[in-house]
Amino acid sequence: DVKVTQSSRYLVKRTGEKVFLECVQDMDHENMFWYRQDPGLGLRLIYFSYDVKMKEKGDIPEGYSVSREKKERFSLILESASTNQTSMYLCAGKGAAEAFFGQGTRLTVV
Amino acid sequence: RKEVEQDPGPFNVPEGATVAFNCTYSNSASQSFFWYRQDCRKEPKLLMSVYSSGNEDGRFTAQLNRASQYISLLIRDSKLSDSATYLCVVNDSGNTGKLIFGQGTTLQVKP
Numbered sequence: 346d347v348k349v350t351q352s353s354r355y356l357v358k359r360t361g362e363k364v365f366l367e368c369v370q371d372m373d374h375e376n377m378f379w380y381r382q383d384p385g386l387g388l389r390l391i392y393f394s395y396d397v398k399m400k401e402k403g404d405i406p407e408g409y410s411v412s413r414e415k416k417e418r419f420s421l422i423l424e425s426a427s428t429n430q431t432s433m434y435l436c437a438g439k440g441a442a443e444a445f446f447g448q449g450t451r452l453t454v455v
Numbered sequence: 456r457k458e459v460e461q462d463p464g465p466f467n468v469p470e471g472a473t474v475a476f477n478c479t480y481s482n483s484a485s486q487s488f489f490w491y492r493q494d495c496r497k498e499p500k501l502l503m504s505v506y507s508s509g510n511e512d513g514r515f516t517a518q519l520n521r522a523s524q525y526i527s528l529l530i531r532d533s534k535l536s537d538s539a540t541y542l543c544v545v546n547d548s549g550n551t552g553k554l555i556f557g558q559g560t561t562l563q564v565k566p
Contacts, residue, residue, distance in 0.1 A: 395552060
């Protein structure tokens with residue numbers, strides 16, 4: 346059974362904090378993605394990575410950075426959390442065909 | 456224009472009905488296509504891939520029309536458990552494997 350695991354289901358952070366969202370996959374997939382999902386806006390791509398130490402900006406990278414030091418782990422970093430980053434964050438791993446998602450992290454910034 | 460467009464709905468149908476969703480995409484070089492299903496407060500999960508020849512999985516049929524750049528999903532004999540949001544997904548034409556999601560179409564099947 347393939348698995349993508351996100352470190353937290355729910356997080357509450359204060360404005361200005363540095364936030365780390367961790368994602369681990371056991372599928373040996375090259376491609377990994379971070380999306381955020383907001384009502385009425387669907388899934389929007391923040392960053393993706395197609396290899397270790399490689400990263401590409403998605404559609405909404407501002408305020409975020411990523412790290413991919415190992416193939417199985419893709420971290421999303423909010424350098425200084427703001428209230429408009431309150432959202433559901435979804436990580437995905439993808440091989441040649443479909444993507445598999447983690448269970449999501451619901452982040453609230455207060 | 457959005458890269459992948461769907462009618463957000465909601466579609467409210469009675470049990471047993473047949474319902475169809477369409478999705479259009481803007482990049483004619485897109486290579487592969489999928490339908491995902493997302494239940495409330497859950498992550499998206501693959502429902503089916505979409506092939507040029509069309510494909511069927513039980514009550515679900517997916518079609519691809521490359522000339523018109525749209526994808527469709529047909530659900531026959533709707534069940535209450537089909538209530539969910541259906542996401543149209545297009546694989547970018549590049550080599551990165553980037554997936555582009557539509558906004559999703561919400562289906563509510565009622566008794």
